[in-house]
Amino acid sequence: MTYRTNRTSIIVALALGAAGACGREGNGATVTSRTGALAQTRAGGAEGVASTGSSPVGSTTASSAGDIAKRAGRLDPNHLGRIPILEYHVIGGTKNALYTRTVESFRKDLEDVYARGYRPITVSQMLDKDFRDVPTGMSPVIFVFDDASAEQFSYIENNGSLEIDPTSGVGIWLDFKKAHPDWKNRATFCMLNGGAAGHNFFGDGPRWRGQHKQWRLQKVKWLADNGFELCGHTLWHAMLNKYSDAVVQEQIARNIMGIDSAVAGYRVRTFALPYGIWPKNRELAWHGSWTNPKTGKTQSYSFDAVLEVSGGPARSPFDPQFNPRSITRIEAIGDDIKHQLDRLDATKTRFVW
Numbered sequence: 001m002t003y004r005t006n007r008t009s010i011i012v013a014l015a016l017g018a019a020g021a022c023g024r025e026g027n028g029a030t031v032t033s034r035t036g037a038l039a040q041t042r043a044g045g046a047e048g049v050a051s052t053g054s055s056p057v058g059s060t061t062a063s064s065a066g067d068i069a070k071r072a073g074r075l076d077p078n079h080l081g082r083i084p085i086l087e088y089h090v091i092g093g094t095k096n097a098l099y100t101r102t103v104e105s106f107r108k109d110l111e112d113v114y115a116r117g118y119r120p121i122t123v124s125q126m127l128d129k130d131f132r133d134v135p136t137g138m139s140p141v142i143f144v145f146d147d148a149s150a151e152q153f154s155y156i157e158n159n160g161s162l163e164i165d166p167t168s169g170v171g172i173w174l175d176f177k178k179a180h181p182d183w184k185n186r187a188t189f190c191m192l193n194g195g196a197a198g199h200n201f202f203g204d205g206p207r208w209r210g211q212h213k214q215w216r217l218q219k220v221k222w223l224a225d226n227g228f229e230l231c232g233h234t235l236w237h238a239m240l241n242k243y244s245d246a247v248v249q250e251q252i253a254r255n256i257m258g259i260d261s262a263v264a265g266y267r268v269r270t271f272a273l274p275y276g277i278w279p280k281n282r283e284l285a286w287h288g289s290w291t292n293p294k295t296g297k298t299q300s301y302s303f304d305a306v307l308e309v310s311g312g313p314a315r316s317p318f319d320p321q322f323n324p325r326s327i328t329r330i331e332a333i334g335d336d337i338k339h340q341l342d343r344l345d346a347t348k349t350r351f352v353w
């Protein structure tokens with residue numbers, strides 16, 4: 001929901017339209033063969049290191065794609081290169097739009113970055129220069145999911161037990177991980193806990209893909225328990241330049257309180273600016289506090305990283321010009337991700353561990 005002014009109604013429509021629009025059954029066979037095709041394309045492409053030995057060309061299994069990717073991705077280290085941070089909103093619908101990525105396109109994105117030799121890390125890991133999840137000669141990629149829509153993370157009830165909906169963003173991620181065992185649960189979720197149209201910890205009522213309100217905190221905790229990073233994004237996506245310092249801090253602090261309700265004591269280190277818009281008092285984007293007038297309790301916040309909405313691949317944390325309070329991202333719009341990744345390869349400016 002990084003929609004700009006007047007986009008609320010559009011997003012509501014999109015969110016509604018996306019719910020249930022995609023079939024429950026993933027076309028696994030198609031995706032698998034596409035994996036092979038993609039990997040072969042990449043392996044013979046810009047990397048120029050794919051012609052080693054007898055490759056399983058013609059094979060279409062996920063593991064052969066992985067083998068090819070490992071060779072294709074084995075590049076010389078470049079710790080000053082750029083890191084793509086991919087920004088997603090709603091996963092679903094029947095057509096790609098500014099804030100909607102179809103299930104098929106999302107799957108393709110995963111296959112594409114995998115075949116190019118990228119492996120996922122979180123923003124926090126990037127800050128800490130923690131690249132242990134990236135094999136030598138491969139590259140980090142950061143997936144960031146904004147706005148906490150039900151399309152990103154849905155449950156379905158099956159004979160009284162809860163399962164992750166395989167057609168929601170997290171379900172697709174887990175399917176992908178199952179087919180690619182060296183793909184880890186590393187992504188950053190920048191969540192709203194009081195947004196409109198179900199953008200409230202992944203759906204706050206049955207209108208949003210049948211998501212019950214009482215599942216909200218459980219989902220947030222599941223993410224933290226399973227390797228993902230929790231990130232702040234304000235209470236209801238306020239355009240921060242329009243408000244007083246007090247309201248800015250309330251918006252951010254109440255979001256952090258919500259996350260704390262799900263995972264007590266969790267230190268939120270990353271914050272994504274709604275619409276990429278800074279508050280008038282810029283530093284309130286990374287630290288501040290708010291006192292609840294009803295309880296007298298003060299909630300403070302202090303972030304290590306602030307995410308912009310756009311700006312292209314991010315600087316490396318080893319780059320002297322790296323500014324953790326203004327980290328750029330690539331929006332998942334049209335073919336933008338593919339073009340940016342192509343450019344990183346063509347210009348040899350990609351971060352390689």
Ligand SMILES: [Zn+2]
Pocket residue numbers: 001002003146147233237273274275
């Ligand atoms: Zn947003």
